[in-house]
Amino acid sequence: YFLCRRPGRYALDKQRAARGCHQQVDSCSKFFTGHPTLTPGVFTLYCRHGVCYGFEVMTEHESPKVPFQIFLTRFSEPPKLVVYDNACQLHRYCLNREPHAFKNVVFAVDRLHWDNHVGCSDGYNVSTYNATKKYDIAAINTQVNEQANAGLYKLRSSLVYMKQENFMFHAATYLALQNRRKRNVISS
Secondary structure: OOOOOOOOOOHHHHHHHHHOOOOOOOOOOOOOOOOOOOOOEEEEEEOOOOOEEEEEEEOOOOOOHHHHHHHHHHOOOOOOEEEOOOHHHHHHHHHHHOHHHHOOOEEEEOHHHHOOOOOOOHHHEHHHOOEOOOOEHHHOOOOHHHHHHHHHHHOHHHHOOOOHHHHHHHHHHHHHHHHHHHHHHHHO
16 A cells, blocks of 8 residues: 655654553543453544545454544544544654644544543543535534444454455455445435
């Protein structure tokens, strides 16, 4: 795949590793339990129309590090709006590592997950935003990622036991076919 630039090495990550601390301490958190031998999953990126921009097979459980590295390494500049279920943590993660690159990005928590964010500023609530000249944030379907991933989830029982090469082929093919279907709907 195309890399815009390599991920950096950040002082904050080194300090945490030296202290043996691998998770951020905050009032807002997201914890996962996982299978001991299977991959933690696939991280997907979708536009607001439901077209998949890409995916990455995660090597560790989902954290702000995953989307941060995708935005940093695969985009020449990050998107202006990021709607993500853990946007509050992602925002801080990005600003602690690449403040210049992410200074103009709006981070918002999707509507489905907002009720779980009891310690977050209302500034992360996507429903508090009004229409702007660039895009109508209030009209965005913030569950597009969850809805699109539901289709991918149906393939889980087949994908989970495939070798990596087969897994990548089948996941990419499924997403490409879904993208074609979405583009046909958008253009009609």
